[in-house]
Amino acid sequence: MRIVFHCGSSLWRWSFALGVLLLNACAGLPAPSTAPPVHxxxxxxxxxxxxxxxxxxxEPPDGSxxxxxxxxxxxxxxxxxxxxxxxxxxxxxxxxxxxxxxxxxxxxxxxxxxxxxxxxxxxxxxxxxxxxxxxxxxxxxxxxxxxxxxxxxxxxxxxxxxxxxxxxxxxxxxxxxxxxxxxxxxxxxxxxxxxxxxxxxxxxxxxxxxxxxxxxxxxxxxxxxxxxxxxxxxxxxxxxxxxxxxxxxxxxxxxxxxxxxxxxxxxxxxxxxxxxxxxxxxxxxxxxxxxxxQGRLDLIRASAQAAADSPLKALDEGSGSSITGRFSTPQTLAERTHALFDSARSDIVVISPYFIPGDAGLAQMRQLRDRGVSMTVGTNSLADTDEPLVNINYNNYRVAMLKLGVELYEVSSAQIKRSLNLRKTFAQSRGRLHAKLALIDRESVLVGSMNFDPRSARLNTELGVRVQSFELAHQLIEAFQIDEAQGVYRLALKPGTDQVQWFSTDGTGDVFNDEPEASMIVRLKLLFFSWFVPSDLL
The missing domain is CATH 3.30.870.10 (Endonuclease Chain A)
Incomplete structure (x- = not known):
């Protein structure tokens, strides 16, 4: 059978345009540069x-x-x-x-x-x-x-x-x-x-x-x-x-x-x-x-090291190794971070806009909790995340984390608007969490670009800095109000059930049995899409 396209047909024009785009999309990159490296x-x-x-x-006189x-x-x-x-x-x-x-x-x-x-x-x-x-x-x-x-x-x-x-x-x-x-x-x-x-x-x-x-x-x-x-x-x-x-x-x-x-x-x-x-x-x-x-820099003096993933991470098998540094030896920045978590003696605080622990992360949490290490996680609420599908996958681990005794907090614009300390800062805009921060034993600080999710662990390259400083850690505890939560919901399980409840921190005493400020339509839509997007791509 022979198919004849008529040039006047809008279908033909769109098909032709799409074909050109697809052919162009397959165009390759130029050959890698042979120019000498620049430093x-x-x-x-x-x-x-x-x-x-x-x-x-x-260099200190004692050689340290x-x-x-x-x-x-x-x-x-x-x-x-x-x-x-x-x-x-x-x-x-x-x-x-x-x-x-x-x-x-x-x-x-x-x-x-x-x-x-x-x-x-x-x-x-x-x-x-x-x-x-x-x-x-x-x-x-x-x-x-x-x-x-x-x-x-x-x-x-x-x-x-x-x-x-x-x-x-x-x-x-x-x-x-x-x-x-x-x-x-x-x-x-x-x-x-x-x-x-x-x-x-x-x-x-x-x-x-x-x-x-x-x-x-x-x-x-x-x-x-x-x-x-x-x-x-x-x-x-x-x-x-x-x-x-x-x-x-x-x-x-x-x-x-x-x-x-x-x-x-x-x-x-x-x-x-x-x-x-x-x-x-x-x-x-x-x-x-x-x-x-004024010619003065009053900086906190502390031991600090930097590390990053290989630029080739996720492109070629075996190319995911980190390319520096002085913070221990596992390959990727995510692996280095989890190795540092294993060294915790008393407590870990993780602040990340996107948080999907995965089965391996959940197993590590269980081991840490069995050793008596307390854990606190702060992330975005469903109503205020800019990546709702990530939030849906985080929800799959929420009950299990609460059962382990992990303290969970979710940032909320509604709560921010009711906080005397925060509402002036954000005025009429929506406030969302984007900081990536971990504190180990309130003296070791990890700051960088890495989220605690599969995309950061496996697909994206990331960079991080580890600082060993009690003073810096406590500045960040103050800055992020870790000991006096504001602008967030505190999560807990309803006694005797697996039902998550959200407790306001704005002094009203409000308790919610469903995702606050997130409509049923939004929740159903995200649930539907979550069936088609693998969690390891988020």
Whole structure:
């Protein structure tokens, strides 16, 4: 039988267009670069940041390991200000590695500041995961057109870059490769100071979003841990799965046109300065710009180590090993973290927006509880998570965790609005948890990009920092109100049953027998979709 297509048929036009897209989606990546590797510019006391951080790099006279300098950045306005101040004061190099850079006020402001630093002679290396770069190519090409700047993409889309629709077609055609993403968040200035944690570079991570904003956490660091973080950055930058933007998104304009377009896209009218930061943060410390201007950095001295997954994690069998560091020897960052949990003597606190322990995690919890280790978990409620399917899979383990005596708390915008301490912060926006934090025995702190779910464990690359510090741990206990829960529901089992109940922490004494603030339609819809999405992809 012969099929005849009529050119005037809308069906034919759509079929033809879909076929072209599918063929384009199968287009391969260019061959890996043969250029020699590029490495971080070593920290030097010839720069302001290098001089101010020298005391945190000095070897102790007794030959012991030097203690790094650490400052917690739980407040979004101080976290954004710290990045801007370090960009503006950098004199030799800026290395940024992020999962997401927003096409918004914050993303554009950061790009403009990086351009300004490059014009001062600072070498800028920007490494982005390519999943959320849809629509960013014009700005990124504009930035890359300036001297001293290079932009690279992790595991990029070979075609269909123009829109999310065409990207999804590419994603489907190369699912195994493109499902592997770089979730790391790292910022290094002059090889002297670094920021790592949970925040991406977008409005909602710095309390600048109109609708949703995240509760998050970064650490600002100086000392030997920054050298480790710079080495981690280099391993990714020179990886075979990282490509120069110029090889993936070919510019179709002159350098002058690219720069003129960049100026328009990142103009102050669309990328305004944030509001001035307060005189002191919640711990009484001045903004980093003030501290730098005064020539003093009052950082917590502590032993700190960094580690990250291999850039090739999940792409090739046996390639998932971690690529540094000094925190024990298991392969992936998730495995390292679980090994540290086994060392707990008294208690573990885990804060993660997405929490799916899996059977192995549940077994570890049981062993820890049998040893008398108390466990507390804080995550998002169903009504306030931005990944509802993850919440559905977390629900599969909720009763079992409560039966083990694990204390469970779920962040709720409704509860936040009733908290005197939190409602001023979030105003009319929705507050959601995004911080990734673990405390072991209230003296060992783990902060980074890793969620406690299968995607972080198996598919995404992650970066983390371990700090051994009683002082830092107790600052974070205060910041996240771990001992005096606010803005959350406390979960418990109804006596004698497997029914979960939610207890408000706003002083009203309210008790709920169903997911608070989540409609029945939402719950049924998510339950339906959960049947088709394997938990190891979440």
């Amino acid at each position: 971080a510019i070593a920290v030097s006391t010839t720069t302001e940041l290098g001089r101010l951080t020298a005391p945190y790099r000095a 390991t030097a203690l790094s300098g650490i400052r917690a950045l739980p407040q979004p306005e101080f976290a954004l200000d710290a990045r801007l101040q370090l960009i503006r004061r950098a004199q030799s190099s800026l290395d940024l590695q992020y999962y997401l850079l927003g096409n918004d006020k914050t993303g554009k402001l950061i790009l403009r500041e990086l351009r300004n630093a490059a014009l001062r002679g600072v070498r800028v290396r920007l490494l982005l995961d390519d999943f959320y770069t849809g629509g960013l190519d014009p700005m990124l090409l504009g930035l890359a057109s300036y001297p001293n700047v290079e932009v690279r993409l992790f595991n990029p889309f070979a075609s269909g870059r123009e829109s999310m629709a065409t990207r999804w077609i590419s994603f489907a055609s190369e699912f195994r490769r493109l499902n592997h993403r770089m979730h790391n968040k790292l910022f290094v200035a002059d090889g002297a100071m670094a920021i790592a944690g949970g925040r991406n570079l977008a409005d909602e991570y710095f309390l600048r979003g109109a609708g949703d904003n995240f509760i998050d956490l970064d650490l600002m660091m100086a000392g030997s841990v920054v050298t480790e973080l710079s080495a981690l950055f280099d391993t990714y930058w020179n990886s075979e799965v990282v490509y120069s933007l110029a090889r993936i998104a070919v510019p179709h304009a002159s350098r002058e046109q690219l720069r003129a377009n960049f100026d328009v896209l990142t103009a102050p009218s669309s990328a305004p300065e944030p509001a001035p930061v307060p005189d002191a943060d919640m711990f009484g410390d001045a903004p980093i710009g003030v501290a730098l201007a």
